[in-house]
Amino acid sequence: MRTTAQNAQLALLLEVAGTPKPGNVDRHREYPDLRFEQFLAGAVGALPGFELAADGEPVGASFLRAIEGMSEQRGGNTQFGAVLLTTPLVAAAGRGALSPAGAARVVDETTVADAADFYRSFDAVDVAVEDPPEGLEPLDVRRGSDAVPAIEERELTLEGVMDRSTDRDGIAREWVGGFERTFRAAAAIRDREGPVTDRAAAVFLELLAEEPDTFVATKHDRETARRVTERAATARDGDVDPETLAEEFVAEGINPGTTADLVAGGLFVALERGLDV
């Protein structure tokens, strides 16, 4: 039997192996400076952090350990969002409470120390984020550990940090909303048939067609993210070949990374609930 932490590692691997996953690195597509093999190394390195989370260690420290391990490759940010989404779910599973309510409890119990470790994780890797709202520059995550005094002064918990980002970050929305789309993705993966990576790719398209990807909105703008959603819907409905869409998105530099993160979280939940590989 795989452990909870092993299922989290396997979820990262299955996510990146699913193809076609228009715009993202997958088994058939990669970028010169962000390669499939670097996602494999990222998943290898993330495991010890997942083990801490499953063992009941603080979510922030577990996440920091996972990101430090994930970063031991030359591609930079491979799975930051997927690890951020999955870590509280691993913690909930470690308590025997992998449910929306159990995950919400993990989030609710996060502390200022968790928030500080979350900020420290940005020292290990460059992550694309939007500029903070005016007046909140001291809390810019890109400051990494330099921002920790500001976090401590404001007594911000990790839940509080996430709560401030829900308007522009789909991962934060999951954190404070009981991981609604993640659990729905898990059910969709389990309901489908065939190879797990094919199911993951199909569910990726469904999720992308349903709601704009916040990583695309950050990297480009909201209008681009909205149009990506419409184009994903045409592929989901069979009017466009997903492989064609994949080529187009790669050419346009569109990588719906947040949607991929949701699939990774969904795969983890599905594996914990008995999905066979």
Added chain:
Amino acid sequence: MRTTAQNAQLALLLEVAGTPKPGNVDRHREYPDLRFEQFLAGAVGALPGFELAADGEPVGASFLRAIEGMSEQRGGNTQFGAVLLTTPLVAAAGRGALSPAGAARVVDETTVADAADFYRSFDAVDVAVEDPPEGLEPLDVRRGSDAVPAIEERELTLEGVMDRSTDRDGIAREWVGGFERTFRAAAAIRDREGPVTDRAAAVFLELLAEEPDTFVATKHDRETARRVTERAATARDGDVDPETLAEEFVAEGINPGTTADLVAGGLFVALERGLDV
């Protein structure tokens, strides 16, 4: 820094991701009953066994644990040979002696208990092997743990078991020959440039062109294995597109699995010696 055990896990992942690797499952090719995703799960499951080997636990018990973990997926034998080749190298690295001499010492020190655990690993997974020579039916590995009394009665060490198979098994030949081809593969991988998975695929072709694959000889016959070597040489020399050869081998049911195992072992050694991903 990745641990030694993590490097062994990453080696399994990089090996299966390399493409084209004519005849074997890789990132672009799989069989309906043996899928890419099952190799990912196999690598996830093998790690705890590698951790035992790196920590100085007996090679046989470590190998058994790795194979039990590897087998937690529906594809059956994904990486038996790769794990068998890599485990003594992990043990040598754990002692700070990852060299042909250090690995030979690990092999030399194997016991009857190691041999018994090696046989027990066949309870977890079906492995294609040749019938044993006449009179040696009690030592048929396919008997798994049922053969342990015969092993103990004959006081066979794991080195002794390997020594009896060198004429028909390329992994056994590495075990008793100081892992000569494995260390050579590691050097070839390090000397090349470009993505690691591309290097691994190129070295696979070189190794296959150099010596008949014993898994092909077991599954088909020696003449087929010899012809596969000649065809690999034409691809290595640029006279045939390796992608074409890959399609042909898949169609003919030819999977040079032992050569893939050597690449996995070579990747492990290269990673331990500082290969960046």
